[in-house]
Amino acid sequence: MENIENVNIPKHIGIIMDGNRKWAKANNKNIAEGYLRGQQVFDEVCLNCIEIGIPYLTTFAFSLENLKRSDFEIRSLLDLLFGKLRDEQWFAENNIRVYFAGAINLFSEHEQKILHDLSTVTSKCNGLNVTIALNYDGYDEIINALNQIIKKKDIIKKVSEETIDKYLYTSHLPPLDLIIRTANIQRLTRFLLWKSPYAECIFLKKYWPDFTKDDFIEAINEYGKRERRYGK
Amino acid sequence: MNMERGKEDMENKQVSLEMPNHIGIIMDGNRRWARQNGLPVMKGHDEGVKVLKKIIPKCATMGVKFLTVFTLSTDNRSRNKMEMSNLITLINLNLNAIKDFKKENIRVKVIGNRDNLSDSILHTINKVEKETANCTGLVLSFVFNYGGQDEIVSAFNSIISDNNLNEVSVEIFEKYLFSGFLPEPELIIRTGGDKRTSGFLLWKAAYSELVFCNKFWPDFTENDLMEMINEYHHRERNRGQ
Numbered sequence: 001m002e003n004i005e006n007v008n009i010p011k012h013i014g015i016i017m018d019g020n021r022k023w024a025k026a027n028n029k030n031i032a033e034g035y036l037r038g039q040q041v042f043d044e045v046c047l048n049c050i051e052i053g054i055p056y057l058t059t060f061a062f063s064l065e066n067l068k069r070s071d072f073e074i075r076s077l078l079d080l081l082f083g084k085l086r087d088e089q090w091f092a093e094n095n096i097r098v099y100f101a102g103a104i105n106l107f108s109e110h111e112q113k114i115l116h117d118l119s120t121v122t123s124k125c126n127g128l129n130v131t132i133a134l135n136y137d138g139y140d141e142i143i144n145a146l147n148q149i150i151k152k153k154d155i156i157k158k159v160s161e162e163t164i165d166k167y168l169y170t171s172h173l174p175p176l177d178l179i180i181r182t183a184n185i186q187r188l189t190r191f192l193l194w195k196s197p198y199a200e201c202i203f204l205k206k207y208w209p210d211f212t213k214d215d216f217i218e219a220i221n222e223y224g225k226r227e228r229r230y231g232k
Numbered sequence: 233m234n235m236e237r238g239k240e241d242m243e244n245k246q247v248s249l250e251m252p253n254h255i256g257i258i259m260d261g262n263r264r265w266a267r268q269n270g271l272p273v274m275k276g277h278d279e280g281v282k283v284l285k286k287i288i289p290k291c292a293t294m295g296v297k298f299l300t301v302f303t304l305s306t307d308n309r310s311r312n313k314m315e316m317s318n319l320i321t322l323i324n325l326n327l328n329a330i331k332d333f334k335k336e337n338i339r340v341k342v343i344g345n346r347d348n349l350s351d352s353i354l355h356t357i358n359k360v361e362k363e364t365a366n367c368t369g370l371v372l373s374f375v376f377n378y379g380g381q382d383e384i385v386s387a388f389n390s391i392i393s394d395n396n397l398n399e400v401s402v403e404i405f406e407k408y409l410f411s412g413f414l415p416e417p418e419l420i421i422r423t424g425g426d427k428r429t430s431g432f433l434l435w436k437a438a439y440s441e442l443v444f445c446n447k448f449w450p451d452f453t454e455n456d457l458m459e460m461i462n463e464y465h466h467r468e469r470n471r472g473q
Contacts, residue, residue, distance in 0.1 A: 138438060139402050139435075139438070142384060142405075143400060143401070143402055143405055146388055146391065146400055146405065147399055147400060149388065149392060150391065150392060150397065150398060150399070150400065153392045156392065157392070157393075158389055158392075159385060159388045159389060159392065160385065161381050161382075161385055164381075164384065164385060164388060186441060186442045186443070186467065187438075187439055187440060187441055187442060188429070188437075188438060188442070189438065189439060190438040190439070193434065193435070193438060194381065194384070196429070196434075197379075197380050197381060197429065197430060197431030197434060198428060198430060198431070199428060199429075200427060200428050201427045201428055201429075201442065202427070226426070226427070227426075
């Protein structure tokens with residue numbers, strides 16, 4: 001196994017976990033199995049973050065765009081996801097604090113309660129902050145912030161970057177240092193739009209279910225070698 | 233899977249492939265190119281302009297409708313002051329080539345924050361935009377004094393100071409962006425080896441294919457541009473559906 005070579009560890013990593021369906025197809029498995037394997041890889045990456053000492057991990061679990069998929073597929077993905085999110089013990093035992101980012105109000109009350117409960121139960125955990133982007137869209141996040149601010153325009157006459165940040169689904173997060181995207185898709189697709197301007201991008205050919213700890217460590221080492229000038 | 237598609241594309245000799253309607257380029261590496269060649273920094277910027285002058289007509293003849301280039305970000309302001317003023321002069325001179333733009337039927341736009349710009353720069357910008365407004369060929373946009381978050385902050389402030397707006401949609405919001413008139417770029421190219429977007433067209437480029445090139449901008453050629461466009465053609469456009 002590879003080792004972490006550098007001291008320049010990213011504080012906030014975002015992962016767009018693509019390729020579960022393609023993996024299933026390529027391996028003659030059904031889609032649900034692809035998602036299941038993908039979720040297991042997510043679990044492992046959470047533990048890797050704790051081991052390496054990365055404080056913030058954000059993953060793109062379910063976008064507003066995904067809602068366009070077939071009902072059956074959405075259901076199979078969401079059942080699995082909520083199954084995982086009901087497992088409060090796993091998160092608590094591993095000292096993982098869970099946040100959600102996105103249009104959570106589109107879920108049923110029952111589902112919203114699961115999310116709320118998990119956030120509450122893990123609110124004292126401090127080993128890793130995991131943010132799960134659910135029903136998330138970077139445009140929606142900003143327009144939603146704007147409309148909240150418009151309602152307060154008697155008090156808020158002028159906004160700064162800091163003001164906007166407070167009204168985002170991701171207000172609790174520092175800027176993204178590193179974005180990893182699998183399955184050879186080289187776009188950002190509005191993932192954490194506001195937080196992403198200076199993120200280093202690493203695109204991998206592998207499908208998400210094939211992503212390993214070695215891949216993760218290699219990505220972090222690659223990040224450490226890059227020169228970040230912030231326009232200077 | 234992508235490889236197979238790539239092969240198919242090659243066999244079809246790209247006849248059926250569409251050109252991106254809008255290409256964005258982050259022209260990075262002028263300073264590093266100069267340093268590497270033991271030359272003054274301004275020489276790097278001079279060479280960069282020469283390359284741009286080749287890339288513009290190439291895009292126009294290939295049928296690209298919009299070309300947007302990243303010249304300077306708000307963050308660049310922290311760079312050495314002398315170099316900055318030289319760079320602004322260079323851009324100024326470049327924009328003054330109005331006659332050439334008109335001859336080539338190129339419409340020039342400048343995207344970015346105009347609040348802190350000097351009168352002489354504002355004058356140049358207004359002049360070139362006005363005089364090329366009726367050109368119907370390539371729309372060439374210089375992203376100037378621009379930051380991706382700053383663009384969104386400015387739009388927010390315009391909207392909240394308008395008392396008639398109580399609920400805003402994506403469509404309305406976009407009208408308030410510096411880049412509001414542009415379609416979304418299908419392809420973003422960054423030279424200089426860095427693999428990040430630095431907030432370039434933060435809102436509009438959200439779905440763009442990103443292609444990174446290790447060459448410094450002064451070494452970039454028309455052939456490199458063709459290679460980047462080929463790469464774009466090979467990419468699968470799977471939009472989460």
